[in-house]
Amino acid sequence: MYAPSPVGDDASPALTSLFPGWHHLRVPTADGVSIPITTGGTGPALLLLHGHPQTRAIWHRMAPALTERFTVVAADLRGYGDASKPDRSPSDDHAPYSKRTMAADMLTVMRALGHTRFDVLAHDRGARVAHRLAMDAPDAVRRLALLDIAPTLDMYDGASDAFARAYWHWFFLIQPAPLPERLIEADPTAYIRDVMGRRSAGLAPFHPLALAEYQRCAALPGTARGICEDYRASAGIDLVHDREDRAADRRLAMPLLVLWGAQGVVHRCFDPLALWRRVADDVRGEALPCGHYLPEEAPELVLDRVLPFLTDKDPQP
DSSP, X not given: OOOOOOEEOOOOHHHHHHSTTOEEEEEEOTTSOEEEEEEEOOSSEEEEEOOTTOOGGGGTTTHHHHHTTSEEEEEOOTTSTTSOOOOOOTTSSOGGGSHHHHXXXXXXXXXXXXXXXXXXXXXXXXXXXXXXXXXXXXXXXXXXEEESOOOHHHHHHTOOHHHHHHXXXXXXXXXXXXXXHHHHHHOHHHHHXXXXXXXXXTTTTSOHHHHHHHHHHXXXXXXXXXXXXXXXXXXXXXXXXXXHHHHTTOOBOSOEEEEEXXXXXXXXXXXXXXXHTTTBSSEEEEEESSOSOHHHHOHHHHHHHHHHHHHSOOSOO
């Protein structure tokens, strides 16, 4: 069995400022990818996963409260942030960026740190990775909290004109390479500011250091490819895996909390609780008065819901 050892990592000045006193490490995976993490706190293990087009920096406003109760591990997804950005699959099935592969990265990370069972709190793309992680490794995930997504398969199958116009990037990023990569690489800072700034709250919710971190990482070699491959996988191989789960009636058995923004697209176009109840047995959640970026727009509201959910007595000892 592959047993990686974490090594020290030199985090960016922005990360060290946003997470004072935290430790920054790298964990190698079996396929040669390196996943950077920022970790702090004591207590039960909690894995944090970010979304597009961001990095682990999204959790900085929630971090102090979380570390009072948990050993927190905030990771960059492969293709994002300072993580490795592998090339495309030779078979063109985008398997290096499937949510199954990305979930395996996170299982490797947590096991390397000695965490065999843990909770997961994840936003956007990271929440899709978390869904796959919980499905593929149910004995590892104790509780699952997902922010501002409905299941990927249901979102594609239920795509409407309103959804396609609002989530245009879902259909732009999956275009054949290198068209979307070339356009992102032409001005990665503008890509970050335009994609994030056109949401309901604009750029106001983002700490200047966090926004600078997103912009820095968007300009790193390979980031545009990683972002596009993530979305291409979601429109292809990930749907295959999701359909296989449903055909076999595989469901999420662990408690699931779903939160989403009342000013966001998921709220306007889907019924998150109903859709998650199609694939999970124990689902609760609600819309919060904010937009898409819950960890940065409404950190206190998220903590008010997440902390009681995660600190309840373990239903699966």
